[in-house]
Amino acid sequence: MSQNSNITDRDNALFEAGIKLGALYHQFTGSPVNLNTVQSLERAIEQSISVQPFVEDITVSINRDMVRSNLNDEFGYCELEGRMLDVRIGVRYGLAKVEVALDFDAELEYPLMQILSVE
Amino acid sequence: MSQNSNITDRDNALFEAGIKLGALYHQFTGSPVNLNTVQSLERAIEQSISVQPFVEDITVSINRDMVRSNLNDEFGYCELEGRMLDVRIGVRYGLAKVEVALDFDAELEYPLMQILSVE
Amino acid sequence: MSQNSNITDRDNALFEAGIKLGALYHQFTGSPVNLNTVQSLERAIEQSISVQPFVEDITVSINRDMVRSNLNDEFGYCELEGRMLDVRIGVRYGLAKVEVALDFDAELEYPLMQILSVE
Amino acid sequence: MSQNSNITDRDNALFEAGIKLGALYHQFTGSPVNLNTVQSLERAIEQSISVQPFVEDITVSINRDMVRSNLNDEFGYCELEGRMLDVRIGVRYGLAKVEVALDFDAELEYPLMQILSVE
Numbered sequence: 435m436s437q438n439s440n441i442t443d444r445d446n447a448l449f450e451a452g453i454k455l456g457a458l459y460h461q462f463t464g465s466p467v468n469l470n471t472v473q474s475l476e477r478a479i480e481q482s483i484s485v486q487p488f489v490e491d492i493t494v495s496i497n498r499d500m501v502r503s504n505l506n507d508e509f510g511y512c513e514l515e516g517r518m519l520d521v522r523i524g525v526r527y528g529l530a531k532v533e534v535a536l537d538f539d540a541e542l543e544y545p546l547m548q549i550l551s552v553e
Numbered sequence: 554m555s556q557n558s559n560i561t562d563r564d565n566a567l568f569e570a571g572i573k574l575g576a577l578y579h580q581f582t583g584s585p586v587n588l589n590t591v592q593s594l595e596r597a598i599e600q601s602i603s604v605q606p607f608v609e610d611i612t613v614s615i616n617r618d619m620v621r622s623n624l625n626d627e628f629g630y631c632e633l634e635g636r637m638l639d640v641r642i643g644v645r646y647g648l649a650k651v652e653v654a655l656d657f658d659a660e661l662e663y664p665l666m667q668i669l670s671v672e
Numbered sequence: 673m674s675q676n677s678n679i680t681d682r683d684n685a686l687f688e689a690g691i692k693l694g695a696l697y698h699q700f701t702g703s704p705v706n707l708n709t710v711q712s713l714e715r716a717i718e719q720s721i722s723v724q725p726f727v728e729d730i731t732v733s734i735n736r737d738m739v740r741s742n743l744n745d746e747f748g749y750c751e752l753e754g755r756m757l758d759v760r761i762g763v764r765y766g767l768a769k770v771e772v773a774l775d776f777d778a779e780l781e782y783p784l785m786q787i788l789s790v791e
Numbered sequence: 792m793s794q795n796s797n798i799t800d801r802d803n804a805l806f807e808a809g810i811k812l813g814a815l816y817h818q819f820t821g822s823p824v825n826l827n828t829v830q831s832l833e834r835a836i837e838q839s840i841s842v843q844p845f846v847e848d849i850t851v852s853i854n855r856d857m858v859r860s861n862l863n864d865e866f867g868y869c870e871l872e873g874r875m876l877d878v879r880i881g882v883r884y885g886l887a888k889v890e891v892a893l894d895f896d897a898e899l900e901y902p903l904m905q906i907l908s909v910e
Contacts (some may be wrong), residue, residue: 438691443666448564449653449668457823460579463609463751464701465812465818472837477837485868486636508780511842513701513754535570549560577703582870583820584699590719597716600709627899630723632820635870654755661865679906685890687906688803690809698817772806785808787798 443528444552450488451525457549458483458494458523459516459536468511472496473513475541483523490531491524512531514547562647563671570605570644570653576665577602577613578635578655587630590616594633602642610643611651615655635664680770681766682790684723688726689763689772693785696721696732696773697754699747706749713752728769729762735776754783800885801909807845808882808891812904815840815851815880816873816893825868828900832871840880846889848881854895873902 462479479494497518502514521536533551539546574631575663581598623631640655650672658665709743715731735756742750759774769791777784819836836851854875861869878893888910896903 441671444564445567445668445671449567449666450569452573452668453567454571456572456575456577457579458575460576460702461822464698465839466814466842467839468842469844471835474831474835474838478828478831481690482824485823485825485828487866503632506780506782507846509783516751529880542744544744547568548571549564549811552560553665579821580703583817584720586720587723587725590716590723593712593716593719597709597712601703601705604704604706604709607746611703625899625901627901628725632873661863663863663865672691679909683805683906683909685802687805687809690806690811690814691904692809694810694813694815696813698814703864732794744867747824785810787802790798 444532447488447525447527447530447532448534448552450527450551451523451532451549452547454483454486454489454492454523454525455521455534455536457486459496459519459547461546463519465514466511467496467501467514468505469498469501471520472498472501488527489523490526491522493522495520511537513534517543519545522550542547555580561585563651566607566644566646566649566651567653567668567671568645569666570642571603573602573608573642573644574653576605576639577640577649578638578664582633582635582638585618585630585667586615586633587624588617588620591620591654607644607646608642610641611643612641615650620640634665636662638664640670660669679765682770685726685763685765685770686772686787686790688765689761689770689787690785691707692721692724692727692730692761692763693759693772693774695724697757697783701752701754701757703752705734705752706743707736707739709746711738712737715791726763726765727761728764729760733758733761755781756785760788766786800887801889804845804884804887804889805891805906805909807884808880808889808906809866809904811840811843811849811880811882812878812891812893814843815878816876816902816904820871820873820876822871823868824853824871825862826855826858826859829855829858845882845884847879847883848879850879852877866890874900876902879907 438458517538533550622652636657652669716731738756755776771788833851845876857875890907
C-alpha cells in the first residue's frame with residue numbers, strides 16, 4: 435500500500451494532528467479524577483501524547499469547575515469527560531506546521547476538535 | 554476560537570479522518586478477544602465509529618492469524634492489539650472525500666496510519 | 673509471589689468478578705453509539721468479556737432512553753457512559769459461584785457495582 | 792436490587808479490589824510511553840485509581856526494561872502493555888483489609904492479578 439503521490443506535507447500534518455486528538459480523547463476519558471489529582475493527570479496526558487510521531491508541542495488543561503460540579507456526593511470523585519478537556523497540539527510534518535484544538539463548544543454542547551492554523 | 558479562513562474542505566476531511574483512526578485505536582485496543590468473538594468485535598467497531606461525524610464508510614478486519622498465535626495457552630484468549638487491525642475509513646467533508654487506512658507495517662513493526670487517497 | 677493459604681474459592685470468585693466489571697467499564701465506556709448501533713455494542717461487550725477466565729454468563733444491556741436523551745442535536749450520536757449500563761455477570765471459581773451487577777443507582781447518581789449472590 | 796444478607800466485609804473488599812485492578816488495566820494500557828515519560832504515567836495512574844472508593848494505598852511501577860525493548864526503532868516510543876505493570880493495591884471495606892497485585896507471570900506469559908492477603 436503506498437500513498438497517492440499528490441498528498442502533501444500539509445495533508446499529512448493535518449491527518450497526524452487528528453490522530454493525536456482522537457487518541458488522547460479515547461485513551462484518557464473515563465479516568466477517575468478529583469481536584470487533588472487533576473494536575474498529575476494533565477501532565478501525564480501531555481507527556482504521553484508528546485511521545486507520538488510529529489508532535490511538536492502540546493498543552494492539556496482540565497476544567498476544574500466542571501470537575502468540581504461533577505464530583506459524586508458520596509464518593510468524592512468523577513470521571514474525566516471529553517467536555518472537560520482544553521487541548522492544543524502543534525504538529526510538524528516535513529515543511530508543514532499545524533495547530534489544532536479540542537474545546538468544549540457550549541452552543542453545540544460538544545467537545546469540538548478544530549484546526550486552528552496551518553503554515 | 555475560530556478557524557483560520559484559509560482552511561479547506563480537504564484539510565478538514567484529513568483532520569477528521571485522523572480523528573477517527575486515533576479514536577478507534579485507543580477505544581478498542583485492549584478488548585479481550587478470541588476466534589469465536591472476533592467477528593462481533595469487528596462489526597461493533599465498524600458500527601461504533603460509523604456514527605461519528607463525516608464518516609462515509611468503514612471496514613474493520615482483525616487478523617485471525619495474529620489472534621490465534623497470541624491466544625494465551627492457559628486462558629485461551631488475547632487482547633486486541635493495534636497491529637492486528639486492518640481498517641479502511643472513507644470521510645467526506647464538504648466537497649472533499651478522503652480514504653485512510655490503518656495497517657500493520659511489517660518493516661517498521663508498526664501499526665501504520667496512512668492517507669490512501671484524496672479527491 | 674504466592675497467595676496466602678487462607679484464601680478461598682469464594683474470595684477468588686469475588687475478586688475475579690470485580691476484575692471483569694472494572695475491565696468492562698473502562699474498556700468500553702466512551703464508545704460512540706446511537707440507537708441503530710447500540711445492539712451490536714451490547715453483543716460485542718458481552719462476547720468480549722465472556723472470553724475472560726472464570727466468566728460463566730454475562731448479559732449487557734444499554735439503556736435506550738439514556739442514549740436517546742444524550743444524542744447530540746448536531747451530530748446524532750453520544751458516547752457510552754457507565755450510567756447507561758445494566759450488566760449481570762456470573763463467575764465460577766472452583767466450587768464458588770457468584771453473581772455481580774453494574775446498575776445505575778439513581779439515589780447515589782452513580783453506576784454502582786454490587787455483589788448480588790454468593791453460593 | 793439489594794445485596795444478599797450473607798455478604799461480608801471481606802467479600803466486598805475483594806470485589807472492590809478486583810474492580811480497581813480491572814479498571815486500572817483497561818483504562819491505562821495502550822497509553823503511549825517512553826523512558827522519559829514513564830514516571831509521570833506511573834504517578835498519574837496511582838493518583839487516578841487512588842480516588843476510587845475504598846482504596847487505601849496503591850503503588851504502580853512500570854518495567855523499564857520492557858519499555859526499552861519495546862520502543863519502536865523508527866518512532867522511539869511504545870504503548871503501555873499489561874505485562875509491563877507491577878501494581879499493589881490495598882483496599883479497606885468496613886473491617887476487612889485486603890492486598891491485591893498485578894504482576895507479569897513469566898511462566899503463564901500472562902499479566903496475573905492475585906489476592907496477596909486478607910485481614
